[in-house]
Amino acid sequence: MPPKATRGVLVQCDESIMAIIRKIDEGRNEFIIEDLDSGTCLVKEGKLAELKRRLKEQLKETVREAEDSESE
Template structure:
């Protein structure tokens, strides 16, 4: 008999998929099955947590750190 596993099918671009795989790598508690380049199945109860994590990672990669401000702070201390 085949098995039917409850989950969420996620369809996304490969770049987002690789982020998901990286997040899952730590504890393997998100992905049920890696299907193909643009599809995977994840645990139903982990979807919200996963979305927040993806957002955090996207935010980090886009953030520009203002280096000049740091230098100014140091100068002020001296």
């Protein structure tokens, strides 16, 4: 049996973000092909943009970002 090659996008991030990604993927399994470790997973090609968008939504709810001023 030759080694298996799977096409996809390797996503590397820190554990807290990975936890959110897992939560987004939970149930419908739309994004993750393979969960590799606490900060790495393989995501379906073409699904990355949507994952990023969903992640951003989640973060907006959970994290209040410090407002950045454009002052000089």
